[in-house]
Structure formats: structure tokens, C-alpha cells
Amino acid sequence: MNILKKTFFIKVFISGITILSVVRGGAYAYASTYLESNKNYYTDPSINRGFLDSPISKEILGEQNWNMFQVAVSKNLISYSPGMTFNQYYLANNISPEDNFIVYPGLTNQIVRLKSGAYLNANPNPKGAKDDSGNVVDYITYVGPTDDRGAYWGDKELEDPVLFSRLTVGNLAPASEGSFGIFSSGTYLFPTQIGYGENATVNDYMLTPENDFIIPSRFNTIRNDVYLTMRSRAYFGAGLQGAQASLTATSNGKAVVGSSENSKFYIDTNSNVYLTKQGFDQLGNFGKFMAPSVYTSASNNLKKVGVDKFSEMMNKGLSSIQSQSGATDIVSGNGGQIQLSGFDRETDLDGNFSSSLSDRETDALKNTDVNFYMYTNGNKTTNVTTPLAPNGYHLYSPNVSQFKIQTTRPYFSWTGDLSNDIKISEANANFDDLLGINSLKVTDNGVDSDGKSISVDLNRVRIRISEDEGSTYSSNSYTLDELKTLLTSGNITIPKIVIAYTYSATDSKTDNIGKLPNEIDDNTGAYAVPFTRTLTNDVPDKKSSITVHYVDTSGDTISDNVIKTGNVGDFYTTEQKVIPGYTFKEIQGPA
Incomplete structure (x- = not known):
């Protein structure tokens, strides 16, 4: 396959689908970045990672955060070399871009440690919180765009609820705190996110048109190893008021539907919504009591939902969680995973074996565009500085995540x-x-x-x-x-x-x-x-005849001839007659 410099892959948080034309200027244009199973895209130098490729500097962090970061460096609490990009730093310390938590050790049970023993924290420590040894936490280990992303996250109402999307192809990325579980009360437990650069994972910084990510699929098969994953910050101060999701898939300008509407060309979603242990702890008694049934009910309603109905069903679940949790906002530490299955399994050419070469070429390669994002419902006209989503509401996630699913056949x-x-x-x-x-x-x-x-x-x-x-x-x-x-x-x-x-x-x-x-x-x-x-075939007319003669040894006719007609190549047999006064002697010719 001719592949241009770029190529394209799913774990679903909240993202969207769009379909691009596969023919440009009369020739096929193939993706630059194929999303492959078990490939770490954080280490791929050809991928545009946005701010993650910027070197860590005082100009970006600000003097106060820079100085506190240098304290962590001097104490060997982190791995850092001058000139490191944010991406290199996160990889070296197994920190995720999503791990921008504000942690006050000793004030809550929401304490997360890095492998070095340092606390994962992204804030100056105005309250003088202390670690387990009684020392004031005078350093920061998470650096870079944190809760306040400048103009990106400039409004007080939206600076805390930062959501991140991940797309995973293949097996789900391992969680550092273990696999998904269930609280004793029945509430889904979502692992706290610590870790970076999981196999086969890209985040929404990379799901941009510049990277042209494509998940390869095959005609007449179902691919069900593609996941989107969404998560809010796992710690306090990240209430999500009116959080909503948008997931769309289109092909040739038409919306892709679920299998109940089209069994040959569809995308079905299977989704779960979860809560971290820290998020559960934020709930009041009523919220803790209601959480098991609320989260379970929301997840049960999100099984085998057509991609065209996903947003409606997901948003009902999010609204239900908020209204029944006993909290005014959706508490932090929420997340979910959406598995996409199906894709293009039909062709218009099956019944027409004389189709033209150009029709066959077009039929052999199709793209489905996927588009996904989280937004805040109700903040459409308020004076905020965060970017607008395509639907006119303000984004919660940093970007609108875009990728393609490419279906091919010979x-x-x-x-x-x-x-x-x-x-x-x-x-x-x-x-x-x-x-x-x-x-x-x-x-x-x-x-x-x-x-x-x-x-x-x-x-x-x-x-x-x-x-x-x-x-x-x-x-x-x-x-x-x-x-x-x-x-x-x-x-x-x-x-x-x-x-x-x-x-x-x-x-x-x-x-x-x-x-x-x-x-x-x-x-x-x-x-x-x-x-x-x-x-x-050079053969005579198919119709022919065979004449059977009955003669004595002198050649005289002793009974009427029998004429047999049929097609050349057909089987036939002749009958031996009983003729008075004569005894049968032999057959001359094929019987």
C-alpha cells in the first residue's frame, strides 16, 4: 500500500467521527498515521503532540512554579534534565498529562505517590500541607499546563473540570492501581490515573487533523478492539456541572447508524461509566447510598447503542448521575470507556460482477470519520475564554478528538x-x-x-x-x-x-x-x-437426432425406424424390440 508520510487507530473517552474523501485529484490518498496495536505514540517523533513537545521553562511555568519545581529536582524526587520537553519529562517519570492533580497531603486521603516516593502534586502549597514526615510540601512534581491553561482554561468556572480523552487500539492499557473493580456497595471503581505512554494509546492532543490518525479495518469483519476513554480529574475541586458528550460518525457525508438500522454498515457502542475511590469519598451519605444504582443503571443503558444514538443515551446517563448523586455537580473522579465495534461490511457491487475498474477501486477503500468531545451544557453564552465546541457550547476536553476508520478490501x-x-x-x-x-x-x-x-x-x-x-x-x-x-x-x-x-x-x-x-x-x-x-465454443447447433434402424442380415427393414431427438452431448439409449419370426443377433453402432 502506498502510504504517505502520515498514517492512523480505539479506547474511547469522548470523541467524534468524521469521514473524509478517499479520492483526491483522481488518485487515492492514504493516511499518514495508522493507529497500530501495541505502539507507543508518545515516543514516535513524527507525531505532533502540541504543547507536550515544548521544552519545560520558567517562561511557561511562571517563576513561582519554576522555583518549586527546582526544589523537587534538587531533592532527586523526579527525573529531570535541562531542556527536557514536557513529553520527555512525563515519560521519564511515568506521569500522564491527565495527572495534573492538586493534592494536599494530610488534609484528605487523596494522596498519590510517584515511584520516587514524592507526592504527585501540581500546586503551590498555600495552606502549608505536610507530608507523612511532617515536612511542608514545598515542591511540585507535575509541571506544565495544569488546571489553568491560560486562555485555554481562563474562566474560573471551567478552569478545574479538565477532561482528557484517550483512544486505544488493542487491549486496554494496564492501570497502575489494578484492573476495574466494584466497591462493596456495587459502585464501579475506576483506577486513579498514574502513568504515561501506555501501549497503543494516543490522547486528544494527538487526535488532530495534522496527525491524520486512521484505524485500519477490513471489509466483512467486525473490529471490536477500539476504545475511547474519558476521565475527569480524580481529586477535589473538579465538579462537572452539566457535562455532556458528543460522538459522531459519518461516511460520505451521511451519519453512520447502529446495527439495528443497518446490519452491514454500522458502529455499535458498548459503554461503562465509572467512579474512582477518591470520587466516591467526596460524596455525602446520600450520594454514597445512591451511587451504586445510579452508575449501574447508567452503564446498563449504554450497551449495544448505535453510534447515532450514543450521545443522547450517554448524556441521559450523565444527567442522571448528577441529579441523583446528592451533589450539585458531578463529583470529580468520573470516567468511562466506550468500545466501538462494527464498521463497513457492505458493498454495492456484490450483485454486479461486470462493474468498472473505477467503481471497484472506490469500493475497495472507504473512510469513516469519527469526532468526539466533551462540552458543558448551559454555558453557551457566558463570558468564558475556553474554546467552543462544534455545537457552540464550551469544550471540557482540551480538543475535539478526530480520527478515521479505514475499511479496505482487495x-x-x-x-x-x-x-x-x-x-x-x-x-x-x-x-x-x-x-x-x-x-x-x-x-x-x-x-x-x-x-x-x-x-x-x-x-x-x-x-x-x-x-x-x-x-x-x-x-x-x-x-x-x-x-x-x-x-x-x-x-x-x-x-x-x-x-x-x-x-x-x-x-x-x-x-x-x-x-x-x-x-x-x-x-x-x-x-x-x-x-x-x-x-x-466452436460446436454445431445443440439440437440433433439419432435414427435407430431394425434390419435383417440382408439389410432389409423389418420394423419401423425409431428417431430420438435431443441436445448434443445428452445421454441416450436404444431399445431392443421383440420382432415375430426373428431372433436378435447384434447392435451395430453406439447403443
Whole structure:
């Protein structure tokens, strides 16, 4: 596959889907960044990470934070070298961009430590909070854009509730505090986020048009290892008032729907909403009592929801959590994961084996655009400085997350004019050029989940034969060599046959080899839409007759002739008569 400098992958927090045209200037344009399973995009130098690629400096942090950061450096509480970018620093210390927590040790149980033993904190310490040894916490370990992102997060109402999206392809990234669990009361427990650069993960800073991220998918399969993950800050001061989500998917300008509306081209979502232990502790007694049923109910309502209905259902769940939690805001420490499954599994060409090459090329590669973001409902007209979301409300998440899902299938091209019939006698004389290996080509621009091009194997080409001009095909399938043997055998005695070339992709089930599209089960792999050739045979008129004579040894007729009519090649039998006065001697000719 020709891949330009960029390429594209899911774990869902809250993001969106958009579909871009795959044809530009008459030629195919492929993604620059394929989202591959188990690839760390934080370490990929070709990825644009926004502020994460800026060097840490006093100018960015401000003098007070810079000085407190230097205290952490001098105490060897962190790994830092002058000139480090934020991305390099976070990777070195296993800190996530989402880990911008304000922690007052000793004041709450919301204490998180780095591997060095230092507290994860992002604030000056105006209250003089002390660590477990009684020392005032006079340093900061998290640096960079924190709660107040300047003009980005300039309004007091919105400076605290910072949400981040993550997109994961493959297995879910491991959580440092263990896997998801359930409180004794039944409330979902979401791990506190500490850690950075998980495998196969990108965040919303990277899900921008500049990086052109694409998740490769295959025609006639379901890919269900794509996750979006959303999380608010896990600690106090991050109440989310009116938090809402937007997730959209479009293809060729049309909204993608769920499987209940279209079983061949759909995206279904399966979602869970969670609460961290710290978030649970923020609730009052009534909130703790209600939380198990509220979160469980919200999650139960988000199973197998079509992408076109996701936002409506998710936002009902978020509103329910806020209204029934016993809090005026949604408490901090909320999160969720959305799994996307389905994608494009249909084609308009299956029933038309004479489609043009340009139609086959278009059919072989399609993009679905996904678009996702969190916004604050009700703050549309207030005087805030945060960016507006596409729907006109203010963003909660730093960016509108954008990526594409690219569905591919192999396709045939050929030499010669398909509208011209080929005589079997001519094909026998020049088989490879007219019907064989030199007469066709299979192209597969597909990419697997590891970003590797999918190979083509012409040994998976098979031919099916029709004796009724393509209405039905025999169950037998032939390799190219077998077809050549059949044509030269003389066993084809009818004037015309239609042959259909089939191809099953190398990453599809071997059971699909030789099958026509309507014979292939869903979710078994990609195939090329067949193309057909018409072959003619140099045979006389199909109708003929056989005359049976009954004569004595002198050649005189002793009974009426019997005439049998039928098609050339049909089986027939002659009958032995009982003729008075005569005894049967022999048959002359084929009986």
C-alpha cells in the first residue's frame, strides 16, 4: 500500500467521527498515521503532540512554579534534565498529562505517590500541607499546563473540570492501581490515573487533523478492539456541572447508524461509566447510598447503542448521575470507556460482477470519520475564554478528538475488454494472456492491526462456471491451472459459458476461497468482487437426432425406424424390440 508520510487507530473517552474523501485529484490518498496495536505514540517523533513537545521553562511555568519545581529536582524526587520537553519529562517519570492533580497531603486521603516516593502534586502549597514526615510540601512534581491553561482554561468556572480523552487500539492499557473493580456497595471503581505512554494509546492532543490518525479495518469483519476513554480529574475541586458528550460518525457525508438500522454498515457502542475511590469519598451519605444504582443503571443503558444514538443515551446517563448523586455537580473522579465495534461490511457491487475498474477501486477503500468531545451544557453564552465546541457550547476536553476508520478490501483489474467474448480454441492457444495469470491483477491496499500491508496471493484465485449466462454457477471451483485443463479436455460441448473469477483475501478464512459473495458468511474476511469473462465454443447447433434402424442380415427393414431427438452431448439409449419370426443377433453402432 502506498502510504504517505502520515498514517492512523480505539479506547474511547469522548470523541467524534468524521469521514473524509478517499479520492483526491483522481488518485487515492492514504493516511499518514495508522493507529497500530501495541505502539507507543508518545515516543514516535513524527507525531505532533502540541504543547507536550515544548521544552519545560520558567517562561511557561511562571517563576513561582519554576522555583518549586527546582526544589523537587534538587531533592532527586523526579527525573529531570535541562531542556527536557514536557513529553520527555512525563515519560521519564511515568506521569500522564491527565495527572495534573492538586493534592494536599494530610488534609484528605487523596494522596498519590510517584515511584520516587514524592507526592504527585501540581500546586503551590498555600495552606502549608505536610507530608507523612511532617515536612511542608514545598515542591511540585507535575509541571506544565495544569488546571489553568491560560486562555485555554481562563474562566474560573471551567478552569478545574479538565477532561482528557484517550483512544486505544488493542487491549486496554494496564492501570497502575489494578484492573476495574466494584466497591462493596456495587459502585464501579475506576483506577486513579498514574502513568504515561501506555501501549497503543494516543490522547486528544494527538487526535488532530495534522496527525491524520486512521484505524485500519477490513471489509466483512467486525473490529471490536477500539476504545475511547474519558476521565475527569480524580481529586477535589473538579465538579462537572452539566457535562455532556458528543460522538459522531459519518461516511460520505451521511451519519453512520447502529446495527439495528443497518446490519452491514454500522458502529455499535458498548459503554461503562465509572467512579474512582477518591470520587466516591467526596460524596455525602446520600450520594454514597445512591451511587451504586445510579452508575449501574447508567452503564446498563449504554450497551449495544448505535453510534447515532450514543450521545443522547450517554448524556441521559450523565444527567442522571448528577441529579441523583446528592451533589450539585458531578463529583470529580468520573470516567468511562466506550468500545466501538462494527464498521463497513457492505458493498454495492456484490450483485454486479461486470462493474468498472473505477467503481471497484472506490469500493475497495472507504473512510469513516469519527469526532468526539466533551462540552458543558448551559454555558453557551457566558463570558468564558475556553474554546467552543462544534455545537457552540464550551469544550471540557482540551480538543475535539478526530480520527478515521479505514475499511479496505482487495479488488480485481484485468487486461483486455471484458465485453468481448473469447473463443475457447483461442484461449487454449494463449491461455495465460487471455484467461490466466497474465490476464488479471489483484490489488489489496489493506493494512492489518499492526500496520503491516496485507499480502496478495494469486493461489487464492478460483473460477466458477455458469452454463446459463451467469444466472447460476456450478458448485465446483477451479484454479487457473485446472481451468486450463478443463478447456483443453474437450468436455465443454455447449456453445457458451460464463466464468467468474473469485479471490479471498489472505487475512480471511480459507473456507472463503472459491466462494461467491452471497455464499460467504459475515465476519469471515474480505474478498474481491468477482469479474466475469464469456467463453464461446466452436460446436454445431445443440439440437440433433439419432435414427435407430431394425434390419435383417440382408439389410432389409423389418420394423419401423425409431428417431430420438435431443441436445448434443445428452445421454441416450436404444431399445431392443421383440420382432415375430426373428431372433436378435447384434447392435451395430453406439447403443
